[in-house]
Amino acid sequence: MSDLTTLTAVELQAALAAGETTSVEVTRAHLDRIAAEDGALGAYLHVDGDAALARAAEVDASGTAGTGLAGIPVALKDVFVTEGVPTTSGSRILEGWRPPYSATVATRLRDAGTVMLGKTNMDEFAMGSSTENSAYTATRNPWDRDRIPGGSSGGSSTAVAGHLAPLALGTDTGGSIRQPAALTGLVGHKPTYGSVSRYGLIAFSSSLDQAGPMARTVLDAALLHEAIGGHDPRDSTSIDAPVPAVVEAARRGAGGDLAGLRVGVVRELGGEGAREGYEQGVLDRFAGAVALLEAAGAEVREVSCPSFGLALPAYYLIAPSEASSNLARFEGMRFGIRVGDDGGRDVDEVMALTREQGFGPEVKRRIILGTYALSAGYYDAYYGQAQKVRTLIGRDFSTAFDGGASGGVDVLVSPTSPTVAWPIGARVHDPLAMYAADLCTLPASLAGVPAISVPCGLSEGLPVGLQVMAPALADDRCYRVAAAVEAALGAPLTDRLLERAA
Amino acid sequence: MSTESLPDPGQHPALGRQDIAHLARLARLAVTDEELDRFAGQLGAVLDAVAQVQRADVGDVAPTTHAVPLTNVLRADVTTPCLPRDVVLAGAPAAEDGRFRVPRILGEEE
Numbered sequence: 001m002s003d004l005t006t007l008t009a010v011e012l013q014a015a016l017a018a019g020e021t022t023s024v025e026v027t028r029a030h031l032d033r034i035a036a037e038d039g040a041l042g043a044y045l046h047v048d049g050d051a052a053l054a055r056a057a058e059v060d061a062s063g064t065a066g067t068g069l070a071g072i073p074v075a076l077k078d079v080f081v082t083e084g085v086p087t088t089s090g091s092r093i094l095e096g097w098r099p100p101y102s103a104t105v106a107t108r109l110r111d112a113g114t115v116m117l118g119k120t121n122m123d124e125f126a127m128g129s130s131t132e133n134s135a136y137t138a139t140r141n142p143w144d145r146d147r148i149p150g151g152s153s154g155g156s157s158t159a160v161a162g163h164l165a166p167l168a169l170g171t172d173t174g175g176s177i178r179q180p181a182a183l184t185g186l187v188g189h190k191p192t193y194g195s196v197s198r199y200g201l202i203a204f205s206s207s208l209d210q211a212g213p214m215a216r217t218v219l220d221a222a223l224l225h226e227a228i229g230g231h232d233p234r235d236s237t238s239i240d241a242p243v244p245a246v247v248e249a250a251r252r253g254a255g256g257d258l259a260g261l262r263v264g265v266v267r268e269l270g271g272e273g274a275r276e277g278y279e280q281g282v283l284d285r286f287a288g289a290v291a292l293l294e295a296a297g298a299e300v301r302e303v304s305c306p307s308f309g310l311a312l313p314a315y316y317l318i319a320p321s322e323a324s325s326n327l328a329r330f331e332g333m334r335f336g337i338r339v340g341d342d343g344g345r346d347v348d349e350v351m352a353l354t355r356e357q358g359f360g361p362e363v364k365r366r367i368i369l370g371t372y373a374l375s376a377g378y379y380d381a382y383y384g385q386a387q388k389v390r391t392l393i394g395r396d397f398s399t400a401f402d403g404g405a406s407g408g409v410d411v412l413v414s415p416t417s418p419t420v421a422w423p424i425g426a427r428v429h430d431p432l433a434m435y436a437a438d439l440c441t442l443p444a445s446l447a448g449v450p451a452i453s454v455p456c457g458l459s460e461g462l463p464v465g466l467q468v469m470a471p472a473l474a475d476d477r478c479y480r481v482a483a484a485v486e487a488a489l490g491a492p493l494t495d496r497l498l499e500r501a502a
Numbered sequence: 503m504s505t506e507s508l509p510d511p512g513q514h515p516a517l518g519r520q521d522i523a524h525l526a527r528l529a530r531l532a533v534t535d536e537e538l539d540r541f542a543g544q545l546g547a548v549l550d551a552v553a554q555v556q557r558a559d560v561g562d563v564a565p566t567t568h569a570v571p572l573t574n575v576l577r578a579d580v581t582t583p584c585l586p587r588d589v590v591l592a593g594a595p596a597a598e599d600g601r602f603r604v605p606r607i608l609g610e611e612e
Contacts, residue, residue: 097593098592098593099593100585100589100590100592100593101585192570193569193570194569194570194572207567207568207569233577236572236575237568237570237572237575239570239572307558310554310555310557310558312551313551313552313553313554313555314552314555316548316551316552317552317555324529328530331530332595333594333595333602333604334590334593334594334602335593335594335595336595337595338595338596341595341596341605343605345605345606346605346606346607346608346609347604347605347606347607348530349532349605350605351530352527352530352531352532353532355529355530355531355532356531356532356533356534359531361537361540361541364526364531364533364537364541365541365544365545365548367529367531368522368525368526368529368531368541368545369545369548369549369552371525371528371529372517372521372525372549373552375525375528381553381556382552382553382555384565385555385556385558385560386552386555387565387566387567388558388560388563388564388565388566389555389558389560390565390566391560391563391564391565391566392558392560392563394566394569431544431547431548432547432548432551435548435551446566446569447569448568448569448570449569472569472570
């Protein structure tokens, strides 16, 4: 049997079902690789090998390994609370905290028989696009260890791309699944807002946060999506509708036939007159992907979404505003660290000292910006205005999908990120340069519609992603189109990392 | 916050050091002098960028607070067990007599 860490989840499923391997063997292979590689890569914040092996043995003993995801290891971004397992959200303020309960998605994965390998690194409270804002460690991109792995789910992207886990969960508020997936050659999907439970997700921006799958293939991502999706009465924003048939869509798309599918290329995201900040290599790979869609029978046309240009300013008002409110819960009284409680200081002083020492610079910047945008006298000009722009962005999507006179399109496409992975440190002192990394992913976040990133080739040896956006609850279209692109390109992009290492 | 303490938003102002200090106080952040200097420059640039939302023609456009408008989501009126007290307190920085122990809440003069 070849190295178990090189297999996809679907291949592992088959090997487990055929009795060619066991969950313990699969789990041990991944733990060995983590032990060998993660010192340099920094994908994980917490790994408990004994617990993972004990869990794997349990699944083996149950005889269910190989059915669904049973017996297959997964990694979870450290933003998901996990009962009894350290959870920090990448922040010093939660150092040492062991949550008393588990996120719904963590419980669902456990119930599906998966084996949790560990918790992955992230930008503090998911605020960032490079994972450099983690309070604990930098995570390195397996394609070039001097470069960032994207963010904020950069621990998850490096874990899966580096073959330290076959599957991982991330969360996406403004692009935090799609952008790291693009920058490490993975498939990453942000589901329709409300279609995957947020219960037990440490909140950053509640009207935008959404959990989703990261994997090396489209079908693997779909399997993980199906395992975590669906209504959850514990999340009042959860949509009570069936999970779209994403696995079936991934299988169908892999057939490569997109005849009759109407694809809109968003002019404002890298098209004519909107190429500032986009690397030529990214635009070339994107054009290549669009050509593949046409070759598969899709009807491609250009679509204008004039308000997308305002997505970045609207997002960087809405998300910090919601964050400034959500992060008020970290006051050093109920969980996490407490600083300066010497008997003399009052509760306000202790809170301020705890938050000063517990939060990093980007979190503080966003709390201050959000506090400003929400303050009396400024609310209408900033937060209120941003919410109206959000409406305009939603209308652009509706117009594109519903059409009007010209007829609509089934999906919209763009590059996932304007650039490939950049060198570690290159943007840390320039918040606006960092924010520009989210240019293409923000519109779908603000509108709550599903969007996937699928690899579409390399530029200067680094991965480029194609983003496919669909109407709310039509996540299956994202998987179908992504699978067709994947099939046209051949083997998973991350296989090239293995060839390089061999 | 009083509106006279900060510049007119229509001017796309840079946030000054004093403004940052005031906002940090409101947000219970004991920022350092060095942070005030750094944040004043960085947040000024960010504010200039986000102020672009004011260019949008939003006339009678309604605000979107949420992508999926659900209203009155209620659970069944049935008692469900909550987390055991000792389990919750185990995660607290300080606990006493089955409660969270907190620093002094009232000032001397109050």
